[in-house]
Amino acid sequence: MLKRFNLLLLLGLFDYSGTNVITVKGKKGGNATLSCEIEAKDIYYVELSRLKSVVFCQNEERESESQNGRVFRNKSCDVIITDLRLSDAGKYILKVFYTDTQTEVKEQTSVYRLHFHGEISVKKGEELKLDVLLSNAYKVVHWTKRGTGEKEDWIRGRGVRSHRVTFRDGNLIINNFTATDAGTYEVLDTEGGILIMLTIKESKKKINDTNGESRRDTSPPPDI
Structure with missing residues (x-):
């Protein structure tokens, strides 16, 4: 045996x-x-x-x-x-x-x-930091809300592929978030399997202080 x-x-x-x-x-x-x-x-x-x-x-x-x-x-x-x-x-x-x-x-x-799946709301003009570049990640693609098809934002060995995205400290960064940056971001492995899927939405919520003036929402992003 x-x-x-x-x-x-x-x-x-x-x-x-x-x-x-x-x-x-x-x-x-x-x-x-x-x-x-x-x-x-x-x-x-x-x-x-x-x-x-x-x-x-x-x-x-x-x-x-x-x-x-x-x-x-x-x-x-x-x-x-x-x-x-x-x-x-x-x-x-x-x-x-x-x-x-x-x-x-x-x-x-x-x-x-x-x-992993997750959802994040980002206010227009804010910085969006995506800590998604795992050791087994091959590329990051962006599906826009306008349905214009898949856009490759990052590929291992080739770096960032979009003028809207920069790479810093192992993160993908969008410095000035706009409505066109919203949509679904998929982190894929070499076989095309999804490792992380993030739905990014533009937040229109405003938080007023005691003087009636709007201020930035400093609450932590949702846990993904």
């Missing part, structure tokens, strides 16, 4: 690019569950990997090991990522080895893409 299990581990090292991808939506600071839906009682090995690096593993010989202390096994073989950060966005591969009889070890492999 053990020899067969080790052989399956070796055979499991192949490209999963053609496997159906399960989309999982995350929220910054929240939790995300990667469900495997196996009811078998005897699970020998659970491994979650990302970018060819193991982030969590557990087998019958040792306790669970989490690379960052935020990943846990739940129920039979579900894996939960806690205290989500934008940098957690991307593709994950979950491998589970189990038996439903006394003699045969089976493998189930599932592929997930964890992504």
Whole structure:
């Protein structure tokens, strides 16, 4: 049994690019569950990997090991990522080895893409800072409200592609926000998968002080 299990581990090292991808939506600071839906009682090995690096593993010989202390096994073989950060966005591969009889070890492999959605309101003339250039981000595209199609604002290795956008301290910056900057911004990986999707709206809200004069809204932006 053990020899067969080790052989399956070796055979499991192949490209999963053609496997159906399960989309999982995350929220910054929240939790995300990667469900495997196996009811078998005897699970020998659970491994979650990302970018060819193991982030969590557990087998019958040792306790669970989490690379960052935020990943846990739940129920039979579900894996939960806690205290989500934008940098957690991307593709994950979950491998589970189990038996439903006394003699045969089976493998189930599932592929997930964890992504984030958010919404921000920006007042005209203000600076918009987008902290979205993740290590696995390939490009940032902008879909305007006017429906003029996709516009590439940034591509890895080529820099910014729009005169409205600048790059500073790892962020994409729009210094003088206008209505044409509103719309949907998508951060994509090399496969075209969405890592982050932000809906940017122009805020027309004004906050009056005690003298009746308008002042800038200094409240923090919504959590994405």
